[in-house]
Amino acid sequence: AARERQVAENFRLFGAPHVALLTIPTELGPYAALDCGAFVASFLLAARAHGVATTAQAALAHHARFIRRYFGIGDERRFVCGIAFGYADTTHPANAFRSTRAATADVMQMV
Numbered sequence: 001a002a003r004e005r006q007v008a009e010n011f012r013l014f015g016a017p018h019v020a021l022l023t024i025p026t027e028l029g030p031y032a033a034l035d036c037g038a039f040v041a042s043f044l045l046a047a048r049a050h051g052v053a054t055t056a057q058a059a060l061a062h063h064a065r066f067i068r069r070y071f072g073i074g075d076e077r078r079f080v081c082g083i084a085f086g087y088a089d090t091t092h093p094a095n096a097f098r099s100t101r102a103a104t105a106d107v108m109q110m111v
Contacts, residue, residue, distance in 0.1 A: 006094070010059040014094075016084035021060075021067065023077040036080045043083060053088035053095075057081055 013019050022040065024032040040056055047054045060067060064079040073079065088095055 007059070009094075010057055011063075013057075013082075013084035014055050015089065015092075016053075016055065016086040018085050019057075020083040020085065021071065021073075022080045022082065023073060024080055026076055026078045033080060040081065040083065047085055051087070052085050054083055054085045056083050 009015075020043070022036055024036050044054045044056060058081045060082040061079060067073070067079055067082075068077070
């Protein structure tokens with residue numbers, strides 16, 4: 001039950017006051033998503049540098065049809081993801097959670 005509640009927070013933007021909705025032109029094909037991913041990474045880092053907390057939200061893509069209709073996003077655009085952002089509530093327990101990461105050597109090989 002707790003996991004389901006946390007997943008549902010995606011659709012409440014984790015309490016963030018703002019969301020950026022990212023789209024790409026459908027005519028550019030799937031590789032435009034790579035450019036979009038680079039933009040997302042840059043946005044997250046720039047926001048953090050200015051003290052703004054962010055959460056990239058691919059889960060919103062599960063409701064792309066609704067989002068496109070609600071915001072009037074035409075068929076010429078493909079919805080990719082959202083980015084919720086605002087100032088973090090540092091006292092909220094979820095903001096204290098830290099996941100473990102694989103060692104760099106386990107996920108990347110320099111050649």
